[in-house]
Amino acid sequence: MTGRLLGIARHARSRAPMELVERVEVTRDGGIHGDFRGAMRGKPYKRQVTLIERGDWDGAMAAVGHRIGWQERRANLLVDGIDLPRVPGVRLRIGADVVLEITRECDPCERMEALADGLRAALTPDWRGGACAMVVEGGWIALDDAIRIEES
Structure with missing residues (x-):
């Protein structure tokens, strides 16, 4: 199954507004370039990059009767056409180079x-609410990149 990357967002510091970008570098040490959470690698830190499915966000919006931009979820990546794995350890490839490893569920906070x-x-x-991941292999990602589950 192959999905698509529909959105990329980052925030420079805690509680800062989310910035939407079309293309960004992703590194093992820094996560999504310009996103403050990416460099927080202490143990047992497992939230370097966050992902949410478009269908899940749309479903939540329908449940509460609102139309709020997906980036307000404060996730980094919006994906479509693929069910995010709900098992820690599963890897996703985005574009040609970037590989993320799912670490845990992204629990919604009181800010929602x-x-x-x-x-x-x-x-x-x-x-x-999405999935948290760590960067296994870095590179560049851009809107409309393919996303697929890596075979073990």
Whole structure:
């Protein structure tokens, strides 16, 4: 199964607005270039890059009756056409070079309630809030890049 990268977002510091970009470098040491979370590699840090499925975000928006941009979820990557693995250790390839390893579920925080009543609960079931990952192989990613699960 192959999906597509529909969105890339980053924020320079905690609580900073999300910046949408069309292309970005991803490194093992820094995650998504310009995103403050990418360099936070202490143990047991497992949230270097975050991903969310477009269908899951759209479903949460329908549940709360709002239309809020996906980047307000504060995820780094918006994907479509692929079900994100819900198993730590599974690897995803984005574009030609970047490989991410799923580490855990991306639990929705209390900030989601500030966006819309009930949004945190709407993002909670079945990893609907997305997945966290670490960078295994770096490179460049761009909008519309292919995303696929790496074979073990």
